[in-house]
Amino acid sequence: MKMRNPPVNSLSLEFLTELLISLEKLENDKTFRGIIITSDCPGIFSAGLDLLEMYGRDPAHCAEYWKAVQELWLRVYLSNLVVIGAINGISPAGGCLLSLSCDYRVLANNPKYAIGLNETLLGIIAPFWFKDVLVNTIGHRAAERALQLGFLFPPSDALQVGIVDQVVPEDQVQSTARSVMAQWLAIPDHARQLTKNLVRKPTADRLLQQRDADIQNFVRFISRDSIQKSLHVYLEKLKQKKG
Numbered sequence: 046m047k048m049r050n051p052p053v054n055s056l057s058l059e060f061l062t063e064l065l066i067s068l069e070k071l072e073n074d075k076t077f078r079g080i081i082i083t084s085d086c087p088g089i090f091s092a093g094l095d096l097l098e099m100y101g102r103d104p105a106h107c108a109e110y111w112k113a114v115q116e117l118w119l120r121v122y123l124s125n126l127v128v129i130g131a132i133n134g135i136s137p138a139g140g141c142l143l144s145l146s147c148d149y150r151v152l153a154n155n156p157k158y159a160i161g162l163n164e165t166l167l168g169i170i171a172p173f174w175f176k177d178v179l180v181n182t183i184g185h186r187a188a189e190r191a192l193q194l195g196f197l198f199p200p201s202d203a204l205q206v207g208i209v210d211q212v213v214p215e216d217q218v219q220s221t222a223r224s225v226m227a228q229w230l231a232i233p234d235h236a237r238q239l240t241k242n243l244v245r246k247p248t249a250d251r252l253l254q255q256r257d258a259d260i261q262n263f264v265r266f267i268s269r270d271s272i273q274k275s276l277h278v279y280l281e282k283l284k285q286k287k288g
């Protein structure tokens with residue numbers, strides 16, 4: 046599955062909806078046993094959640110958006126398919142969450158690429174379920190530092206901390222993802238799927254038990270003047286970077 050939402054594969058409501066529809070089709074088609082998620086935007090896996098869906102929007106829109114973000118996470122995280130991330134570009138925040146929700150992550154060894162939950166750098170807070178997935182992946186202490194400091198790990202650090210499973214030359218990302226897929230598909234589906242569910246369900250359940258409260262919490266938080274100001278400053282910085 047090649048994500049194509051130029052210029053930066055930001056996860057807009059429209060794009061999230063497209064991804065959800067595609068994933069549902071694949072999940073329901075019993076001829077598919079696995080998917081490799083990668084990007085069609087050069088140098089960018091995904092710039093994460095679309096800031097324009099959270100900036101200057103009314104509460105109803107923010108609620109609809111957040112529900113779609115939750116839905117995508119639950120669908121990828123609990124997918125019965127083998128999900129491999131072929132991360133061929135920078136992958137901050139929501140892009141990192143998407144990567145962390147895969148069963149295995151292969152990152153291209155390019156010093157321009159980085160991956161991490163950088164929310165604090167924007168003046169916002171990673172929700173508890175983003176945090177849970179990071180803690181599950183890299184451990185409590187490493188997650189504590191990474192989250193507070195908004196670390197974006199370059200490839201060698203990403204491998205060292207365990208936020209990705211493998212770092213390979215850029216031209217080998219897709220072939221490596223395919224070899225990894227073959228290895229995972231060698232396991233009987235039912236055994237692998239039940240085991241995945243056993244490991245992941247408690248984390249997903251934490252959100253499933255309080256989805257509405259999580260939406261309300263998001264809407265309250267994102268609507269605050271101070272948070273809207275932080276988003277404005279960050280968006281302006283992105284614009285100014287262009288010169």
Ligand SMILES: CCCCCC/C=C/CC(=O)SCCNC(=O)CCNC(=O)[C@H](O)C(C)(C)COP(=O)(O)OP(=O)(O)OC[C@H]1O[C@@H](n2cnc3c(N)ncnc32)[C@H](O)[C@@H]1OP(=O)(O)O
Binds near residue numbers: 053093263
């Ligand atoms: C309890 C409450 C919890 C709230 C939790 C909310 C959680 C949020 C999680 C997130 O995912 S927030 C998003 C975090 N993402 C980022 O910080 C990445 C920002 N983008 C970049 O750093 C760069 O754009 C890039 C990805 C490194 C690419 O750089 P490049 O130089 O190639 O392109 P740009 O010129 O910077 O960008 C092109 C174009 O795209 C716009 N844009 C970039 N990122 C986003 C985004 N995430 N959302 C919306 N739009 C984005 C950028 O502004 C440019 O737009 P323009 O109109 O062409 O100027």
